[in-house]
Amino acid sequence: MTRALSWFFSLIALVGIAGVVGLFAWQSVPVWQQEGWGYLTGVKWFFRQHQFGALPMIYGSVAVAAVALLLAAPIGFGAAIFTAEYLPRRLRLALKILIELLAGVPSVVYGLLGILLLRDWVYDAFARFDPLSGDTLLTAGALLAVMVLPTIVTLSDDALRGVSSAQRQTARSLGLTRAETIFSVSLPQAKAGLGAALLLAFGRALGETIAVFLVVGRQDNHLPASLFSLRPLLESGQTLTSKLGGSETNIAYGEPKHWAAMAGLGLILLVMTGVVTLLGTGFGRRSDA
Amino acid sequence: MRKLLDFVLGAVVALCALVAVGILLGLVYVIAQRGGPAITWNFLTEQIRLVGASGGIFWNLIGTMILLASAFVICVPLAVGLALVERAWLRHPASRRALCTVLYTMNGVPSIVLGIFGFIVFVQGCGWGKSWLAGGLVLALMMLPTVTVSLIERLKAIPSKYLEAAAALGLNRAQIVWSVQIPQAWGGLLTGSLLALARAAGETAPIMFTATIFAGATLPKGIRESPVLSLPYHIFILAQDSFDPAVGGKLWGAALVLLALVFLLNLLALPSRLKIHEEANV
Numbered sequence: 047m048t049r050a051l052s053w054f055f056s057l058i059a060l061v062g063i064a065g066v067v068g069l070f071a072w073q074s075v076p077v078w079q080q081e082g083w084g085y086l087t088g089v090k091w092f093f094r095q096h097q098f099g100a101l102p103m104i105y106g107s108v109a110v111a112a113v114a115l116l117l118a119a120p121i122g123f124g125a126a127i128f129t130a131e132y133l134p135r136r137l138r139l140a141l142k143i144l145i146e147l148l149a150g151v152p153s154v155v156y157g158l159l160g161i162l163l164l165r166d167w168v169y170d171a172f173a174r175f176d177p178l179s180g181d182t183l184l185t186a187g188a189l190l191a192v193m194v195l196p197t198i199v200t201l202s203d204d205a206l207r208g209v210s211s212a213q214r215q216t217a218r219s220l221g222l223t224r225a226e227t228i229f230s231v232s233l234p235q236a237k238a239g240l241g242a243a244l245l246l247a248f249g250r251a252l253g254e255t256i257a258v259f260l261v262v263g264r265q266d267n268h269l270p271a272s273l274f275s276l277r278p279l280l281e282s283g284q285t286l287t288s289k290l291g292g293s294e295t296n297i298a299y300g301e302p303k304h305w306a307a308m309a310g311l312g313l314i315l316l317v318m319t320g321v322v323t324l325l326g327t328g329f330g331r332r333s334d335a
Numbered sequence: 336m337r338k339l340l341d342f343v344l345g346a347v348v349a350l351c352a353l354v355a356v357g358i359l360l361g362l363v364y365v366i367a368q369r370g371g372p373a374i375t376w377n378f379l380t381e382q383i384r385l386v387g388a389s390g391g392i393f394w395n396l397i398g399t400m401i402l403l404a405s406a407f408v409i410c411v412p413l414a415v416g417l418a419l420v421e422r423a424w425l426r427h428p429a430s431r432r433a434l435c436t437v438l439y440t441m442n443g444v445p446s447i448v449l450g451i452f453g454f455i456v457f458v459q460g461c462g463w464g465k466s467w468l469a470g471g472l473v474l475a476l477m478m479l480p481t482v483t484v485s486l487i488e489r490l491k492a493i494p495s496k497y498l499e500a501a502a503a504l505g506l507n508r509a510q511i512v513w514s515v516q517i518p519q520a521w522g523g524l525l526t527g528s529l530l531a532l533a534r535a536a537g538e539t540a541p542i543m544f545t546a547t548i549f550a551g552a553t554l555p556k557g558i559r560e561s562p563v564l565s566l567p568y569h570i571f572i573l574a575q576d577s578f579d580p581a582v583g584g585k586l587w588g589a590a591l592v593l594l595a596l597v598f599l600l601n602l603l604a605l606p607s608r609l610k611i612h613e614e615a616n617v
Contacts, residue, residue, distance in 0.1 A: 048509035049424055055416025062476055063441055066452045073455065124351025132345060141352060143605065148359045150601045152537020154567045155590050158574045159362065192358055199355060223341035246443070253445025255540040256567075260574060290447050291540060299459060309455075312448050323443030327436065 070316055073309035076302060085310060089269050093298070098307035100314060102269040106183060106283040107318070110258060111251035113187025113279065114194055119244060122198030126243075129199070130206035131228055142203060149196035157260035160189045165261055177280040181263030184279040189257050194247040201246060205239020206232055245326030249319045255287040262288050286315045366591050373588025383550055383564070392589050394553055398467070398563030399596075401555065402546060403532055405471025406478055410531070413475070414482040415517075415524065421483075422490040423512055435487075442480035447540040449473050454544040465562035467555045470546025477541055478531035482524065489523025490516055492611070526607040533600035537593060539567040566593045 077085055081098055088099020125145065129138045165180030168188065209232050217227040233240070263282025266289075270278035290311055298304040377391055384390030417434070425431050450473060457469035493516060501511045535541075547565040549572045555561035566589060573586045 048419075048512050052416045052419040052424060055412045056420040059413040059417050059479060060437070063437060063479075065456070066444065066449065066476075069452060069455060070448070121351045121354055124348040125355045127344075128348035128352040132348065139609070141356065144359060145352075145355050147598065147601060148355070148362075150533050150537075150597050151362065152539075152567055152593055152597055154537065154539045154570045154574070155366065155594055158570060158586070158590055159365065161574055163365070195355055195358070223337050225341040225344040226337070228344065249443045253443070253447070255445065255447040256571060260571075287445060287447050287540075290451060291543070295451065295454070295544060299454075309451075312451055315445055316448055319443050319445055320440055323440050324436070326443075327439040 067316060070309050070313040074306050074313050076306035077310045080303070081307075085307070086314070089267065091266050091307075093294070093304045093307070096303055098303075098310075100286075100307075100311060102267055103284050103286045103289050103311065104314065104318075105269055105273070106262070106285040107252055107287065107315070109183050109279065109283065110186040110190055110262065110285055111248050113184060114190035114251045115244060115248055117188060117191035118195045118198055118247065122195050122243070122247075123202055123240065125195075125199045126202035126206060127228060127232075130203045131224070131232060138203075142200060145196050145199050147196075148192065149200075151193075153193065153254060153256040154260075156189055156193055157257040160185060160257060160261040164189055172280055175277075175280055179263065179282065181261055181282050182280050183262065183283045186258045186262040186283075186285070187279070189261055190251045190254055193254060193257060194251050197247045197250055198243050201243035202236070202240050205236040205243065208239060209235040242326045245322050249322035249326060252322065253287060253315065253319045255291045258285055259288040259291045264288050264292060286311050286318075290315070363594070366587060366594055369584070370587035370589075370591030373584045374591060378585070378588055379592070382553075383569075389585075392566065392569065392585075392592065395564040395566045395569045395589070396592070397554070398547065398552070398565045399536060399567070401467050401563050402470045402474060402542060402565060403536055405467060406474035406535055407528060407532060409471055409475035410478045410482055411524070411528065414479055414486055414527070417479075417483045418486040418490060418520075419512060419516070421487055423508060423516065435484075438480045438483055442484070445540075446477055446538050449477050450541040450544050452476075453541065453546075458545055463558055464560040465544075465546055465548060466558050467546055467561060467563045468558050470542040470563070470565075473541045473545050474535045474538065477538065478528070478535055481531040481534070482527040485527025485530070486520060486523045489520040489526075489611075493519045522607050522610075526604045526611075529600050529604035533597045533604070536600060537567055537597050539571045543568055543571070566596070 077098060081088065085098060085100055086104070087101055088097070089101050090097045090099045091102065129141050133141060165185055167180075168182060168185045169177060169180035172184075213231050213235070214227055217231045218224070222230065262285060264284050265282035266284050268278065268281060268283045290308065295308055298308045379391055379396065380393050381391035382394050383392065417438070421431055421434050425434065453469050453473035453476075457463050457472060458465060463469055497515050497519065498511060501515045506514065542565060546562060547568040548562045549568065550564070552562050552564050555563055570586060570589050570593065573582055573589070
């Protein structure tokens with residue numbers, strides 16, 4: 047009985063989980079049939095003309111997530127080194143709990159702060175580059191940096207604590223300073239875990255919707271001429287998530303081709319976050335659950 | 336030189352930690368300072384009026400509670416089932432690992448994707464329209480990995496001599512589950528649920544297409560076409576198109592209430608998390 051019930055509820059859950067992936071794959075079939083790979087590489091999205099190209103949104107998602115990691119990784123690693131290598135256990139725990147509270151702040155609250163504060167700061171700080179508004183990829187990236195910071199700190203701290211203290215003590219007794227111990231023992235040993243922290247943070251940044259939605263400007267069809275120029279970061283853009291979170295989702299339903307294109311965006315997002323999360327958990331053997 | 340480098344690294348990493356904590360404190364300060372004045376008894380007990388410029392957030396709070404309660408009720412049996420299957424019934428390490436991998440990957444699924452999943456299946460497929468139950472189901476799916484993993488971790492931490500003693504007394508597997516594993520591990524279920532609820536409480540993306548509207552809903556009657564109001568969606572809408580200063584104060588007030596709710600849920604989960612930590616470090 048207990049066994050049957052366990053399996054019963056598990057199967058419901060597993061069907062639900064499989065259903066998510068299956069549904070997006072199934073609903074997006076028409077767009078893959080009609081556009082083929084052009085759907086992924088197309089640069090124009092005009093749904094009234096039935097033009098569906100997802101590349102600008104893929105670029106937007108990756109760009110904001112990359113900005114977020116670039117900003118958050120140094121601070122996150124630094125903070126994790128501090129909690130793991132310098133603080134006594136109780137203080138370390140207290141600081142970690144405090145930083146993890148940052149992860150609990152709802153994304154809509156981050157979005158609100160983004161709209162009312164960060165947007166203006168970015169606009170003022172980069173005024174000499176003459177941005178059109180404060181709604182830029184950079185703003186979204188900076189906001190995301192704060193949101194993924196706790197993920198990086200917690201997972202990196204765990205990775206560093208996983209290094210055996212016997213090795214640290216050996217290094218110290220050989221006369222290495224604390225800094226040298228960190229660079230020659232702790233960091234190399236925790237490499238995989240630190241990589242995992244970055245990957246999971248990247249996945250989280252890719253999937254974040256509401257905060258990005260509120261500050262990214264939601265400008266369709268913005269793809270820079272060069273992928274490596276920085277100027278586009280000061281322009282509005284569109285991410286996969288901000289597109290899916292917009293009113294177009296409601297408009298698209300009932301119009302098969304348009305809806306298939308929207309479901310396709312969901313599938314792309316699922317695949318991207320899925321790959322990143324799988325790589326991250328494979329690396330680190332622990333999720334941020 | 337080596338001493339200097341040592342000192343510099345210490346200072347730099349301490350500064351990094353300070354920045355992280357500073358961001359948290361600054362954020363709480365800004366919201367408390369701007370939202371504090373709006374919080375009155377009436378703000379919490381009145382319904383929304385004049386598109387957020389007047390009145391309060393009573394039904395938004397109730398709506399959020401309804402969503403959380405239904406998500407919790409739906410999530411718990413599924414999480415317990417999954418955790419017991421992983422710990423008690425699955426025998427092959429490979430299939431256990433596969434299940435855990437599924438859970439970890441699931442944890443990385445963006446909440447907007449789950450929201451649209453709910454929109455397709457419940458709102459359109461089942462023809463419910465926006466409904467509290469659709470929101471509860473989607474949020475339950477979102478909470479599932481966190482709750483399950485937390486429960487599994489706690490089940491793993493049960494000393495094996497307990498299980499061996501129970502088996503030696505002649506208990507079968509189901510009896511061990513009920514008399515040893517569940518009593519020993521229910522704290523993990525509680526901690527996981529509180530953390531997952533804290534996350535669910537603040538989510539907008541899963542409920543915006545499935546469960547919640549901006550104004551004009553009270554208690555739901557039935558399932559079809561019975562949306563609720565909610566705090567995050569309220570903030571989300573007002574944040575986008577409100578330049579009315581009267582709305583501004585209320586908006587920060589609502590954000591403060593939501594933040595307090597989320598922090599409270601996190602705080603409730605704290606003692607149990609600290610306990611695990613103490614035990615792990617003995």
